[in-house]
Amino acid sequence: MIMRGWEGNIRKVVPYTPGEQPKDKKVIKLNTNENPYPPSPDLMRAVKEWDGDGLRLYPDPSAEILVDAIARYHGVYPEQIFVGVGSDDVLAMSFLTFFNSSKPILFPDITYSFYDVWAELFRIPYERLKLSEDLSIVPSDYFKENGGVVFPNPNAPTGVDMGLDAIEEILEHVRDVVVIVDEAYVDFGTRTALPLIKKYENLLIVRTFSKSRSLAGLRIGYAMGSPVLIKYLNDVKFSFNSYTLNQPTICLGAKAMEDEEYFQETLRKIIDTREWAKEELRALGFSFADSKANFIFVKHKYCPAERLYSELREAGIYVRHFDQDRIRDHLRISIGTQEEMEILIRFLKEYLSSI
Ligand SMILES: *Cc1c(COP(=O)(O)O)cnc(C)c1O
Numbered sequence: 001m002i003m004r005g006w007e008g009n010i011r012k013v014v015p016y017t018p019g020e021q022p023k024d025k026k027v028i029k030l031n032t033n034e035n036p037y038p039p040s041p042d043l044m045r046a047v048k049e050w051d052g053d054g055l056r057l058y059p060d061p062s063a064e065i066l067v068d069a070i071a072r073y074h075g076v077y078p079e080q081i082f083v084g085v086g087s088d089d090v091l092a093m094s095f096l097t098f099f100n101s102s103k104p105i106l107f108p109d110i111t112y113s114f115y116d117v118w119a120e121l122f123r124i125p126y127e128r129l130k131l132s133e134d135l136s137i138v139p140s141d142y143f144k145e146n147g148g149v150v151f152p153n154p155n156a157p158t159g160v161d162m163g164l165d166a167i168e169e170i171l172e173h174v175r176d177v178v179v180i181v182d183e184a185y186v187d188f189g190t191r192t193a194l195p196l197i198k199k200y201e202n203l204l205i206v207r208t209f210s211k212s213r214s215l216a217g218l219r220i221g222y223a224m225g226s227p228v229l230i231k232y233l234n235d236v237k238f239s240f241n242s243y244t245l246n247q248p249t250i251c252l253g254a255k256a257m258e259d260e261e262y263f264q265e266t267l268r269k270i271i272d273t274r275e276w277a278k279e280e281l282r283a284l285g286f287s288f289a290d291s292k293a294n295f296i297f298v299k300h301k302y303c304p305a306e307r308l309y310s311e312l313r314e315a316g317i318y319v320r321h322f323d324q325d326r327i328r329d330h331l332r333i334s335i336g337t338q339e340e341m342e343i344l345i346r347f348l349k350e351y352l353s354s355i
Helices: 005-009 041-048 052-056 064-074 086-098 115-121 139-143 164-173 227-237 247-256 260-283 305-314 338-354
Strands: 081-084 105-108 126-129 149-152 179-182 203-208 221-224 286-288 295-300 331-334
Touching (some): 041 247, 064 247, 081 227, 086 115, 086 203, 105 115, 115 126, 139 164, 203 227, 305 331
Parallel strands (some): 105 126, 105 149, 149 179, 179 203
Antiparallel strands (some): 081 221, 203 221, 286 295, 295 331
16 A cells, blocks of 8 residues: 555554444344433433523633532542543543553453554553453453553443452552453342442543443433542543533433432333343353453353354344454344344244254
8 A cells, every 4th residue: 555655654553343233223232232211201201301502602721510520429529420421432532641650551352342443543652461262351450560551330232240358359459550440231130339449549540321221322421439530530531632522411311310210210211121131142042250340241151253244234133343362252242122122033933943
């Protein structure tokens, strides 16, 4: 390929590939871990009643009402909350702010595939540490010298979670750099590491409204940590873009934190459906690590993942396949509504018995 002279001086990066968003509404969408249930009726009402008069003004750059609502919900100080445009924005800002060492940052070899993209983008050296055979994170691997640590808990796309003891073990060994725990799926049944932020000033917890709160379309993510950590994060954010969250998002996000009852009910439904789906999938010859997230990472005993992926797609059921070493034989299936999962299971039953 011929490269023009100026192209040699460009910051080049291989971008992250998001899951597909089909235009066809009839598709059963189990490919991006969104919530199959709508936002709460209260939130829907607030959307309808939104008054656009204020839009000629810039939004509040500190997103105070949203920050306050999140702080109140978690029982921490507003100075311990940082908000961004989805947790992807929060994580990107965190990589830029905290991973500034010449030593490699550490994360699992099988994990959220955006981590290595940000590391490449920001020229952060990194090392991927191999998950064990049963797809769990081995805490002692993270004790060595490093420039920072990041992992999701539960991990994605495996769904496997880690106890607080194991996280604290890592924190005990990693004192001079920042440790980021990405809790995108924590609400689906994993214990949060939030209590540890009092004890470890270098611990940052990252959350999102996209999965458990049914608001992927709004784009809200946040981080919690010691006030000093959050201050550094805000210094970088305000050196980059002051107005990240827009007015409606700030307002609706604050409102969404009030719907605890609806939130818990939705979580309960998804967890129940997940446990039901595990039984059904096992009976059909699938194996998987025990998922604590809103997806199951499955492997079939004889049917290749890629073939199942295409067959499902043909039938209007979208799941996610990663063409990557060690996980090429797996599919990640998001938990939909009970009805959607019943359609999936019925299709698999018929298809697998026909081959
Ligand atoms: C979905 C996901 C995110 C990003 O979520 P947004 O808030 O929608 O940007 C971050 N981390 C993990 C592990 C995820 O699965």
